[in-house]
Amino acid sequence: MKIITVANQKGGTGKTxxxxxxxxxxxLAGKKVLLVDLDPQGNLATFLGHQPRPGAYNLLAAYIPGLASLMGNDKSAQIRSFIVSAERSQISILPGSAETANAQAFMLTGERDLNLIRQAVSEQFARYDLVILDTAPSLGGILELALWAADEVLVPVASETAAIQGAYQTIATLKALTQRGWQGCLAGILPTFYDERTVERREGLLHLQQAFGALALPPIHxxxxxxxxxxxxxxxxxKAEAEKTNSYVRRAAQEYSALGKAILKG
Ligand SMILES: Nc1ncnc2c1ncn2[C@@H]1O[C@H](COP(=O)(O)OP(=O)(O)O)[C@@H](O)[C@H]1O
Ligand SMILES: [Mg+2]
Structure with a gap:
């Protein structure tokens, strides 16, 4: 099982x-995938047709001593009971909700175990090929633990020169974690919101490519x-299946398909 964390300390960069x-x-490439929503906004579930539910909260709580004692005896069954399937595909989702912030608050007050999320995901979700952690742009707290948990980190960055700062911040956090013994790697910087018709976006993409070289992945328009x-x-x-003649939809599907291939080649 491999853990991929999608992160950027800036909001609205296309993480979810x-x-x-x-x-x-x-x-679609045949992998068994679980999406975990670590963002208290809980919009990963609604994206795929479900309500926000405290799945992420229960996953975290099971590994936070003060909260674990409030859960039932079979914590794994309790966590599993929150997993839902996307309406039209085989993707499994562990939804998040506002309660995730309570777990975060609890972690901040107590002794913080950097390995908490890695241990939780490794123990509970070993049956998946890949677990993708979607994160909120908060500093410290859950984000740091989600980065530590990652075998690979993917950083979506808007293709604008001004947005590159967010990527540098996340890279700086990864460097700091590496010094503390983090074993994962940067899967890549994903330029998002690309548009070759505007000078700003072209320059933004160029900046990302110059700054990150081969780690800058092909952009998403x-x-x-x-x-x-x-x-x-x-x-x-x-959507590409439903709108076969729409060339923009087709291009977007090709771009995300290319991302999947790049991650699988890893
Ligand atoms: N390539 C794109 N083109 C147009 N809109 C996009 C694109 N990627 C994301 N969005 C939209 O931008 C907003 C922010 O994206 P989201 O994935 O929620 O970012 P984050 O999770 O980083 O906050 C959402 O409304 C989303 O639908
Ligand atoms: Mg998001």
Whole structure:
């Protein structure tokens, strides 16, 4: 089992969109994938047609001594009971909810175990080929533990020069974790919201490519088809199936398919 964490300390960079469509690409490639929503906003579940539920909270709580004692005896069964399947695909989801923030608050007050999420995911979800952790842009707390948990970290960054700072911050956090013994690696920087028709985005992409070299992955274009996915409760591949003649949808599906291949080649 491999853990991939999607992270950027900046909000709105396409993390959740990327987590969902990467999960879809890997599922289509025959992998057994679980998406875990570590963002208290809980919008990963709604993206794929489900309600936010305290799945992530129960996963974390089972490994936080003060909260674990409040759970039932069979914690694994309790955690598993929150897992749902995406409406139209084989992707499994452990939904998040506002309660995730309670677990985070509890972790911040007590002695913090850097390995908490890695241990929780490794013990509870060994049956999956890949577990993708979607994160919120909070510093410290859950994000740091989710990065520590990762075998690979994927950093979506908007293709704008101003957005690159967010990527540097996340890289700096990874460097600090490496000094503390982190064994994972950076899978890549994913330029998102790309548009070759604007100078700003072209320069933004160029900056990312110059700064990160081969670690800068092929970009994902900004497009309405991708923006509409949460409202449609679809992955880009389902939308491509439904709108076969729409060339923007096709391009977006190809881009996320390429991302899946890059991650599998890893
Ligand atoms: N390539 C894209 N083109 C157009 N809109 C996008 C694209 N990627 C994401 N979005 C939209 O931008 C917003 C932020 O994306 P999201 O994935 O939620 O980012 P994050 O999880 O980093 O906050 C959402 O409304 C999403 O639908
Ligand atoms: Mg998000």
């Amino acid at each position: 969109t990327t987590a969902v469509n990467l999960a879809a690409a890997l599922t 900004e497009c309405t088809a991708i923006r509409e996915l949460p409202a449609n409760q679809m992955t880009i591949f389902e």
